[in-house]
Amino acid sequence: MxxxxxxxxxxxxxxxxxxxxxxxxxxxxxxxxxxxxxxxxxxxxxxxxxxxxxxxxxxxxxxxxxxxxxxxxxxxxxxxxxxxxxxxxxxxxxxxxxxxxxxxxxxxxxxxxxxxxxxxxxxxxxxxxxxxxxxxxxxxxxxxxxxxxxxxxxxxxxxxxxxxxxxxxxxxFQLPVIIHKTLLTAGIGESMLAEHIKEFESDLPPNIKLAYLPNYGMVRLRLSSSGYDKEVIENKIETEFEKLKSLTKEYLVTDVDEPMEKVIGKLLSAKTKTMSTAESCTGGYIAHLITSHAGSSKYFKGSVVSYDNEVKENILHVSNQTLQTVGAVSEETVKEMLKGVLNILKTDYAIAVSGIMGPDGGSAEKPVGTVWIAVGSFDKLRMTANSQTLKLNLRFDRRRNIQITAMNALNLLRKFIMEND
Amino acid sequence: MxxxxxxxxxxxxxxxxxxxxxxxxxxxxxxxxxxxxxxxxxxxxxxxxxxxxxxxxxxxxxxxxxxxxxxxxxxxxxxxxxxxxxxxxxxxxxxxxxxxxxxxxxxxxxxxxxxxxxxxxxxxxxxxxxxxxxxxxxxxxxxxxxxxxxxxxxxxxxxxxxxxxxxxxxxxFQLPVIIHKTLLTAGIGESMLAEHIKEFESDLPPNIKLAYLPNYGMVRLRLSSSGYDKEVIENKIETEFEKLKSLTKEYLVTDVDEPMEKVIGKLLSAKTKTMSTAESCTGGYIAHLITSHAGSSKYFKGSVVSYDNEVKENILHVSNQTLQTVGAVSEETVKEMLKGVLNILKTDYAIAVSGIMGPDGGSAEKPVGTVWIAVGSFDKLRMTANSQTLKLNLRFDRRRNIQITAMNALNLLRKFIMEND
Structure with a gap:
């Protein structure tokens, strides 16, 4: 080799x-x-x-x-x-x-x-x-x-x-074939996942290697093998990969090696639906992740980065009363931001986030790392306000808090799209 | 050591x-x-x-x-x-x-x-x-x-x-002091810069090292030295650093090791002024760069990521005629986007960008890598439309095109703020 x-x-x-x-x-x-x-x-x-x-x-x-x-x-x-x-x-x-x-x-x-x-x-x-x-x-x-x-x-x-x-x-050189198959899970920690697939791992054939790649609160699992007979290796690895997929079904985001935002892009493209974001604490990072990929203009219409409360009120029409009573980092605010961005950008789906990324800005009631996320859809919202919310309590530095918030928001939207078909 | x-x-x-x-x-x-x-x-x-x-x-x-x-x-x-x-x-x-x-x-x-x-x-x-x-x-x-x-x-x-x-x-260990002094230049290539400071470089004392660090169309210059007498080294490196600063004056962005967006943050904070962005092709990346830094909420109010032309029209009030005649990637469009974002987000300064990041979407007239940037200020705009524009012709991949566009836009705003004091 x-x-x-x-x-x-x-x-x-x-x-x-x-x-x-x-x-x-x-x-x-x-x-x-x-x-x-x-x-x-x-x-x-x-x-x-x-x-x-x-x-x-x-x-x-x-x-x-x-x-x-x-x-x-x-x-x-x-x-x-x-x-x-x-x-x-x-x-x-x-x-x-x-x-x-x-x-x-x-x-x-x-x-x-x-x-x-x-x-x-x-x-x-x-x-x-x-x-x-x-x-x-x-x-x-x-x-x-x-x-x-x-x-x-x-x-x-x-x-x-x-x-x-x-x-x-x-x-x-006469080069062998190296094959990797990767899947992405979310919502389960590395050690719980290891416990969950313990038997699968110990039963793996000797020439197939399993690796855990945790990142941003998600875990990628990778099977690798190499050899000179492409078909043989492909078949062997495929068999194990199918077992692994069915074992991790509940947490599975994608069975190819691609980032979360691309998974959502594919989901939306398949349905010819669009999305937008209303971002406070992530400051445009979710929009950036999505638009890093070629072809995103097909499903992504835009974003309102409402870093300042004035922007939340004036552009997204979050009510002043909400901001005064429960504050910018609250379930009510992200729900109103969501409604606002769906209405003004006219997209099928949207994400809204507001939180405290640190190192300053926390309080006893809302410490640094407090984040509210809302995801939802347009048609249903107008009738029944169909949205889903999630609260996070993060404990990392600013950059990592932003990244983890973005990943959680995207995963929540992914699940929402799949469940509200 | x-x-x-x-x-x-x-x-x-x-x-x-x-x-x-x-x-x-x-x-x-x-x-x-x-x-x-x-x-x-x-x-x-x-x-x-x-x-x-x-x-x-x-x-x-x-x-x-x-x-x-x-x-x-x-x-x-x-x-x-x-x-x-x-x-x-x-x-x-x-x-x-x-x-x-x-x-x-x-x-x-x-x-x-x-x-x-x-x-x-x-x-x-x-x-x-x-x-x-x-x-x-x-x-x-x-x-x-x-x-x-x-x-x-x-x-x-x-x-x-x-x-x-x-x-x-x-x-x-008995540890020595290592001192680095870094400055950031923009608007001059690595080799031109080397030619420009050739004599300075050959006259440097033997224990002071000069390094060129090119990145995103900018070049950082770093002087390094080490030893056990902190004061002696500091003085020596300071003397050379001052020479280097005065030699590179014309291109100097900052004389500390900090990114472009932080330089702008400091400029705005010192003046208690605010800014916003209207981003098409950069998809929120400029907003993300700015909000990656703690304290940015003091000077950054938000962004409208107008990825879709509908958002340019409906939110930023770019005229349909402009979009129909000269298109979304044009000087007129970024000027209207700038005006729009200054008006609706009510900030002192703003950046607007529109371009084709690739790999698809180019044409003979506007190939991939064509970018228009506008920067400007509010008060003056209402009277005299005080803005400055720049056209780029980039030739990199999507990610790098986005990054270089962001850096150029930020640098243009930095110069605009300094010149329009």
Whole structure:
């Protein structure tokens, strides 16, 4: 089985100034191609540390993918270092040079500097992977049966190169099939779930692995297996996956690896229904989650982010009396917000949320983490005020409180749509 | 100098199902305490790989911080493995047991299962770091002068333990001061900026390091230095930082390490002014960025996410004629959206955006990545329609297009506020 290690280079990763999203993306792509990622390492812009990491990682895997440190500035030392490491000398790559000139003239519309032109130089011992989205070319080295590929750290540029890299890797290795099947549950904790499927887990065939991935109060369960006979593995994993689905039926959100907001998008699309949100404490985060997905304009009409009570009153028509008597964080308020947004945005369904995300703003009666959610539908609301509400008492930091509130609101709407068909 | 390495454990990191945010957070905390993070490594839930990584990383650093693999389920193998690795045997920790029982009875309000009670078992050769936010205790081991600390992978639980870990580390090492000074620029590319400050960079004293951190079309510049005399380092870095600030004056957004939306929050707070947004293509993302920060309710009143043209017309009062003739992605539309949101949300300033984020929805005339932004103010608008507009032609994926649009819109508003004082 071909194994890979991902090295990310940059001091910013070691002081925590930047979160490394490249490794996860690369890992996904390699995995899909049947390459097993064994390790991921981050090191700083330090020559000795990088050399030592290259030596060490080549003992762990056959494929060493490197990102970062290819920028035009002096703190980017990866390229000269790789040149020495592989005993090469620097030469100008004609294609890369044309690319730099093209990008500056046609795309950036800025004069090319000397520093930029240096981007077209590469070690003579590498094969160049062209970078259509930026100036730093990728470099493919081979040494003692190991493959080293260096790519820029800019996600968009690296991603643009990976297709070619994967193709080249496929031609070098006979790659197995890796299959993952993931389902998402909500409303049950990790340990309760483990207790619930204890027997299933211990009866799993040895080449099928089960993983628990808790996140935002939901738990994803993943079955994985690999081998060379795609059909055999698929059948085996499918059988176990069906068992798992029926065991977790009560909590099952989706049986594909997709986020909650996409599940709702599919539900609404299938019914050609629309939705909207009225958000106070989540400040537009639910709308953002939904609109992150292409095609959401088919079912999402918009949102009123009523952060200020004035907006709740003037736009959503929450009554002043409600706000004065029971306050903005109350069941009555979210119900009125819901009614308001359904009426003014004219959607079939809606979500309304109001709460205290912290760190300030809590009181003895309504501590930080108190949240009210309402979900409901238009037609029924006009007659019978058909809505459903939920109160949360969260105990995390601001960001996490916002995320968990959003997930709970979306899950409540999902269940509402399914139950009120 | 005390050096650390961070090991994160979990198959989900190697197949790219989860983005590792823990490492960045831990790195920040260690850095503040004067501990230099040399490496970060991610490995899967595999006994051999974890053992090998523990051996290897202890040759690189004195402090080895480990997260993940402490859950109650069978795929979590870190605890028994550490027990064997450090030649211990499992015993029940009384405090941890009380904590598990307390959490289930009082917080989760669910029955304690056998699996949960096992969480209170720890190797007898470790010092326990209590976990007040979850059931898995942290474990502190010492071996041959190296310190190993194992913590849960759940961010909130790990973060709750780190204070105690840092205190214990401080008592073990004489730690130096590490100082970073960061400024944020916008409107100039990385290589142009490098050209612009070339001399400054080559004249920097050897113990001061300059790093370029490009992100979302902006570039952060960071100066770093470390040593044992805090005052000396602070003065040295301050002198260079002042030079850098004056050199980059034209592009300078802020001279502290904070995001764009916080800069605007400070500007507005200082003037006791308010703002709102009218978002089409960013779908609430700008509102979300602003409301991610505590205290934003002082200056942010709300947003109308007008994803559908109906919402642009009915709520923001964009004229049907504008939408029919020049379309939703046009200078006229964003100007009308701006006027609409200023009028209905009654704020001093506002942002309006409309564009095509992709991958679909483009045309020859308005390809994917076409974005119009308007920013402006209320009083002046009523008289003279005081606003400023910007057109972008982006060429990234949907997510990145949304992020870059948001950053450009915020930067345009920032400049507008400063220029229209």
């Amino acid at each position: 071909a194994t890979a290690t991902i090295i990310t280079i940059g001091d910013e990763l070691l002081i925590g100034q930047v979160i490394d999203t490249n490794s996860a993306w690369i890992a996904q792509e390699l995995n899909k191609a049947g390459i097993f990622v064994k390790r991921r390492v981050a090191v700083g812009d330090d020559e000795n540390d990088i050399r030592c990491t290259l030596d060490e990682e080549s003992t762990h895997a056959e494929i060493i993918l490197i990102t970062g440190g290819l920028g035009p500035t002096n703190d980017d030392i990866t390229k000269p270092l790789l040149c020495t490491y592989f005993n090469g000398k620097m030469i100008v790559n004609e294609d890369a040079l044309q690319n730099v000139k093209y990008l500056f003239e046609k795309v950036f519309k800025r004069p090319v500097t000397e520093v930029n032109l240096k981007q077209a130089e590469v070690p003579d011992v590498c094969t160049v992977i062209q970078n259509k989205r930026g100036t730093a070319p990728g470099m493919w080295f081979e040494k003692e049966g190991k493959i080293f590929v260096s790519m820029p750290g800019v996600p968009n540029e690296m991603q643009g190169m990976m297709k070619e890299v994967i193709e080249k890797l496929k031609s070098k | 005390a050096t650390a390495t961070i090991i994160t454990i979990g198959d989900e990191l190697l197949i790219g199902q989860v983005i590792d945010t823990n490492s960045a957070w831990i790195a920040q905390e260690l850095n503040k305490a004067g501990i230099f993070v040399k490496r970060r490594v991610a490995v899967g839930d595999d006994e051999n790989d974890i053992r090998c990584t523990l051996d290897e990383e202890s040759t690189h650093a004195e402090i080895i911080l480990i997260t993940g693999g402490l859950g109650p389920t069978n795929d979590d193998i870190t605890k028994p493995l550490l027990c064997t690795y450090f030649n211990g045997k499992m015993i029940v920790n009384e405090d941890a047991l009380q904590n598990v029982k307390y959490l289930f009875e009082k917080v989760f309000k669910r029955p304690v299962t056998e699996v949960n009670l096992k969480q209170a078992e720890v190797p007898d050769v470790c010092t326990v770091i209590q976990n007040k936010r979850g059931t898995a205790p942290g474990m502190w081991f010492e071996k041959e002068g190296k310190i190993f600390v194992s913590m849960p992978g759940v961010p909130n639980e790990m973060q709750g333990m780190m204070k105690e870990v840092i205190e214990k580390l401080k008592s073990k």
